[in-house]
Amino acid sequence: AMLPVTGPASLRQSGVVEAVAPLSFRTPDVFGVCSADPGQPARFLTDLPETSCWLEVADLRDMCSRRLSPRAQVAWMLREAQMSGQSRCSSGRCVLPNTTSSCPLRVMGVDGAARSTPCTQGQPPQLQDPVFETSGGACLCRNALREVHYTFRYAPRQVAGGSSQVEVTGVDVRLTLQDLASPGCQPLRAYQATSARFLQVGGSGLPRARSGNPGYRIGAPLLAARCQADGYDETTSRCVAFEEASAQTFTAAVQGIMPDGSCAREGGPPGRPAEIFFGEDSIFGCTLELTRERLAELCTAGSGANPSGFVDLLQILRFGRAGARWTHLAAFGDVHPGDQTADRWIAVTLADRTEALQWSDADVATSNLASSSTCRGAFVGIDMEVIYSPFGKVGNPQNRIVGAKASHRFGALTYRRLDPEQKQSFPFTFTVTFTRLDNSGSQTEVVVPPRPRLPLALPHDLFYPFSLGGGAFTQASPSLAALLMSIVGVYAGGA
Numbered sequence: 001a002m003l004p005v006t007g008p009a010s011l012r013q014s015g016v017v018e019a020v021a022p023l024s025f026r027t028p029d030v031f032g033v034c035s036a037d038p039g040q041p042a043r044f045l046t047d048l049p050e051t052s053c054w055l056e057v058a059d060l061r062d063m064c065s066r067r068l069s070p071r072a073q074v075a076w077m078l079r080e081a082q083m084s085g086q087s088r089c090s091s092g093r094c095v096l097p098n099t100t101s102s103c104p105l106r107v108m109g110v111d112g113a114a115r116s117t118p119c120t121q122g123q124p125p126q127l128q129d130p131v132f133e134t135s136g137g138a139c140l141c142r143n144a145l146r147e148v149h150y151t152f153r154y155a156p157r158q159v160a161g162g163s164s165q166v167e168v169t170g171v172d173v174r175l176t177l178q179d180l181a182s183p184g185c186q187p188l189r190a191y192q193a194t195s196a197r198f199l200q201v202g203g204s205g206l207p208r209a210r211s212g213n214p215g216y217r218i219g220a221p222l223l224a225a226r227c228q229a230d231g232y233d234e235t236t237s238r239c240v241a242f243e244e245a246s247a248q249t250f251t252a253a254v255q256g257i258m259p260d261g262s263c264a265r266e267g268g269p270p271g272r273p274a275e276i277f278f279g280e281d282s283i284f285g286c287t288l289e290l291t292r293e294r295l296a297e298l299c300t301a302g303s304g305a306n307p308s309g310f311v312d313l314l315q316i317l318r319f320g321r322a323g324a325r326w327t328h329l330a331a332f333g334d335v336h337p338g339d340q341t342a343d344r345w346i347a348v349t350l351a352d353r354t355e356a357l358q359w360s361d362a363d364v365a366t367s368n369l370a371s372s373s374t375c376r377g378a379f380v381g382i383d384m385e386v387i388y389s390p391f392g393k394v395g396n397p398q399n400r401i402v403g404a405k406a407s408h409r410f411g412a413l414t415y416r417r418l419d420p421e422q423k424q425s426f427p428f429t430f431t432v433t434f435t436r437l438d439n440s441g442s443q444t445e446v447v448v449p450p451r452p453r454l455p456l457a458l459p460h461d462l463f464y465p466f467s468l469g470g471g472a473f474t475q476a477s478p479s480l481a482a483l484l485m486s487i488v489g490v491y492a493g494g495a
Contacts, residue, residue, distance in 0.1 A: 028053035146178035212333025215398025218279035223330035256315025299375035351407035380411030
């Protein structure tokens with residue numbers, strides 16, 4: 001997470017207590033209301049598109065100088081790099097937010113009209129706390145916060161030992177203010193908007209995808225790479241050389257889905273790739289519209305001497321080496337896409353299956369049977385399973401992918417329309433399943449203990465005049481019977 005250091009926005013003040021806390025953004029909940037403070041923590045290299053929400057203001061007088069204050073939004077310092085929790089900031093280890101991009105400062109009035117406040121040339125705006133006023137029984141908060149947009153700039157830097165680390169070099173903050181009015185000082189809702197983006201400054205490397213540090217985060221993109229055509233070791237069949245294309249940002253995605261939901265054909269437009277996110281079971285799909293005659297042609301062509309079935313027709317069914325797609329997944333979320341270390345990539349094992357199409361109407365004329373218009377033995381989808389396991393400390397486990405496999409799914413395509421000239425939509429899907437493997441999940445079935453049984457030795461007349469039944473009946477031993485009789489005799493004698 002990004003770690004700001006709250007306190008006065010000055011690195012030269014002495015005797016100031018620095019409180020370390022994550023930098024957080026205001027984001028909406030399912031009802032569009034701003035989440036409670038502190039909000040959603042900012043994550044390094046994870047952009048936040050412009051997001052708006054409504055801030056519930058119960059007491060405008062109290063909220064005007066606190067949560068709606070633009071000055072409070074920039075009263076922090078940001079650590080350039082990872083530091084120990086109790087380390088203080090200095091002029092070389094923390095950066096201050098720069099609000100120069102807010103000039104001229106824009107303010108939205110109560111009537112919706114915007115006004116601008118100019119800034120001194122080359123100087124950031126002078127941010128003050130909002131001004132609370134009352135007039136005629138109404139409450140007014142002037143210059144309250146409305147929008148805040150962050151731009152984080154980072155760059156790689158060489159450190160001792162020849163390694164490099166990424167540091168934050170600057171933070172630009174663009175603010176927009178507003179005037180809020182509440183007739184009768186009643187509760188109201190204030191509009192709030194936030195966005196964040198990360199820009200690399202200097203360096204020759206391109207920004208790369210990162211889905212964890214090091215373990216995968218749930219919901220982060222699944223990192224992938226493709227092995228070179230001749231990059232497999234002949235002895236171990238492991239990939240030892242990955243394609244250069246993986247040196248750029250490369251995430252696992254499903255190809256072959258057009259914007260209108262139709263299936264892209266091999267050799268045609270690729271459509272928009274659908275990203276796969278770690279830990280999220282997903283189903284991706286598209287539809288292929290065919291008439292009965294066209295379905296019969298494709299099914300018959302796939303069963304001839306030179307078969308070319310649906311796997312050769314649709315991009316969504318192409319996978320792995322045969323489809324020029326990604327073949328490996330990154331074991332951890334921080335693996336560099338250009339890393340050539342084989343142990344850091346997990347091969348996606350593809351089951352060896354062959355599409356064997358069979359048209360149901362091939363012998364209708366000779367067998368005097370009704371037509372079912374069915375193409376059997378077709379590939380109708382791909383099922384991929386990713387197995388991951390937590391590693392490291394119990395209090396801070398890191399998700400690591402330990403295995404992955406994929407297989408084509410067989411199905412039957414049946415034409416059901418009465419008019420054979422009309423087109424019917426046939427679905428083709430790509431499913432992704434994530435399975436967590438650890439000690440807590442090894443026992444998949446609920447263990448129900450057996451019903452407790454009665455003691456093995458009981459007197460036959462213990463529940464007289466009721467009997468225990470044949471299964472639980474046991475004859476009492478002579479010693480126990482004699483003991484019971486003596487007890488009864490003593491009791492009778494005493495009476």
